[in-house]
Amino acid sequence: MFGLLFCARLAGAATAYGAEAPCAPVEIATSPTPAASRVKNYAPVLESCASESGSTRLAIRRMSVDGTLLILTVDPQSLQTSLERAACWRCEATSDAAQAETRYLQALHPPQDPTRPPALVNAGLIHGAGGGGAFVTGDLCPSRKSLDRAFFEKLAALGKHTPVMLAVSGGWIARHGADFAWLREKARGGALDIAWANHSYSHPYVRRLPDGRNYFLRPGVDVDREIFETEKLMIAQGETPSVFFRFPGLVADAALLENVRSRHLIALGADSWLALGLRPRPGSIVLVHPNGNEPIGIKLFLRLMQTGVMPLPLRPINEAP
Ligand SMILES: [Zn+2]
Numbered sequence: 001m002f003g004l005l006f007c008a009r010l011a012g013a014a015t016a017y018g019a020e021a022p023c024a025p026v027e028i029a030t031s032p033t034p035a036a037s038r039v040k041n042y043a044p045v046l047e048s049c050a051s052e053s054g055s056t057r058l059a060i061r062r063m064s065v066d067g068t069l070l071i072l073t074v075d076p077q078s079l080q081t082s083l084e085r086a087a088c089w090r091c092e093a094t095s096d097a098a099q100a101e102t103r104y105l106q107a108l109h110p111p112q113d114p115t116r117p118p119a120l121v122n123a124g125l126i127h128g129a130g131g132g133g134a135f136v137t138g139d140l141c142p143s144r145k146s147l148d149r150a151f152f153e154k155l156a157a158l159g160k161h162t163p164v165m166l167a168v169s170g171g172w173i174a175r176h177g178a179d180f181a182w183l184r185e186k187a188r189g190g191a192l193d194i195a196w197a198n199h200s201y202s203h204p205y206v207r208r209l210p211d212g213r214n215y216f217l218r219p220g221v222d223v224d225r226e227i228f229e230t231e232k233l234m235i236a237q238g239e240t241p242s243v244f245f246r247f248p249g250l251v252a253d254a255a256l257l258e259n260v261r262s263r264h265l266i267a268l269g270a271d272s273w274l275a276l277g278l279r280p281r282p283g284s285i286v287l288v289h290p291n292g293n294e295p296i297g298i299k300l301f302l303r304l305m306q307t308g309v310m311p312l313p314l315r316p317i318n319e320a321p
Contacts, residue, residue, distance in 0.1 A: 023051065023088035028065055028238045030181075035236035040064050042228050044263050048099070049073060049084075049091035057084070058099065059091055060243075060264040065235065072231075074243055074264070076102035079318040081240050104243070107266050107321030121211055123252035124245075124267025128283045128320035134311045135283075135320050136164045136301075137270060138290040139246060141203050142171030145292025147179035152290065154302060155314075156191035163193045163316040167246035167268070170201035170230040172291060173237065180237060195317045196234055197244035197268060200226040205248060215249040216256050223259045244268045244317060266321060274300040282311045285320060 031038065040063065047059040049071065057073035064070065069086040076099065099105045110125070128135050136155070140147075155162045166183070173180050186192045204218045216223070231241045245265035247256065252267065260267055270287035272280040275297035280286050288297040304310040 025082040030238050035233045038236050039232040047091040048094040049089040076104040122250045122269040124269040126269035126271040131283050133313045133315045135285045138166050140168040140172040140291045143291040148290040151298045161193040165195040165317040167197040167199035169199040169203045170233045195242045198230050199246050201229040203248045211251045215251040
């Protein structure tokens, strides 16, 4: 039985490539088989790829899923990611320098802001481009509590395809299969437009330790493993990782930032962590925790929406860099 379902989103794909080998983006069917048995030979790459129809993308990962070779690609202008069959693309190795003019590489290598301290807290992009609206982001750190579904129902009530970025940890997915499926259904039905960011697998954290010795600054953190195991789990669950990474606790040093950048992920902070009392202004990246651990932030979000204080519209995270 085939584990892959091919979704013919591109009109004419069947005629261009023949019904046996459609080259539309791949959709992975969920399965009880563990991710490690389905997603294999997972490797970071940077390749410039062209399709027969003339599309161009950058590939950032190669893998096989249920025995089929796939690439995780990024549109270097829109930042949209998709999983594609490797056989449908002609790819060659490229470099950050060769792609430096693309919006994607410029987002990965933003100009230094001299007013900001050298990383540590709130690492990465903290405010969106273009000035208006707000970028709602939710962190799904590992949690024993259930997903705050009411928060997502409120977002969905704003209209079809309400954008929200969810930074999900592998540890959360592993414990919350039903909640994850529920979110996927909200996206599939068109209620929400969810961008999946990577929030690490194990999300290291020790209570009461200072930031400088906590989170990813704990000894022994294997950054590649934290990134790739979470991506593999997302892919095996039928989702496509975005180009965004959020450090646990938003804490990183310069070496960690460089490490994540070398895997072609854009670190994302937030200038409006609601539970910390940071009010949104136009263009803010707003942070809440819908994993049940921070109900005060969710409450504040709903109040800011009701009172018209939240800058609108809510915008997709791909517009933020
Ligand atoms: Zn977290």
